[in-house]
Amino acid sequence: MTQQANNPLHGITLELIVTSLVEYYGWEELGMRIDIRCFNSDPSVKSSLKFLRKTPWARKKVEDLYLHVQAVEGDLED
Numbered sequence: 001m002t003q004q005a006n007n008p009l010h011g012i013t014l015e016l017i018v019t020s021l022v023e024y025y026g027w028e029e030l031g032m033r034i035d036i037r038c039f040n041s042d043p044s045v046k047s048s049l050k051f052l053r054k055t056p057w058a059r060k061k062v063e064d065l066y067l068h069v070q071a072v073e074g075d076l077e078d
Helices: 014-027 027-033 043-055 056-073
Strands: none
Touching: 014 027, 014 043, 014 056, 043 056
16 A cells, blocks of 8 residues: 555545535635536536546636645634
């Protein structure tokens, strides 16, 4: 098994990332920050997870936004 010491997302599920960002920004603001259909057209966590798991570039944008907010605001899970 490989070490994950340098991976800040290790142990954080995609569902937790999406849920945290929705709680922080709301769907409308999240859709403006990352312009993908699953955030702008009838958004839900389930549809977003399905899309993001199949679309690496979109997942990267979501993960990067999450890491940015974590760096600026601190722990979003609190």
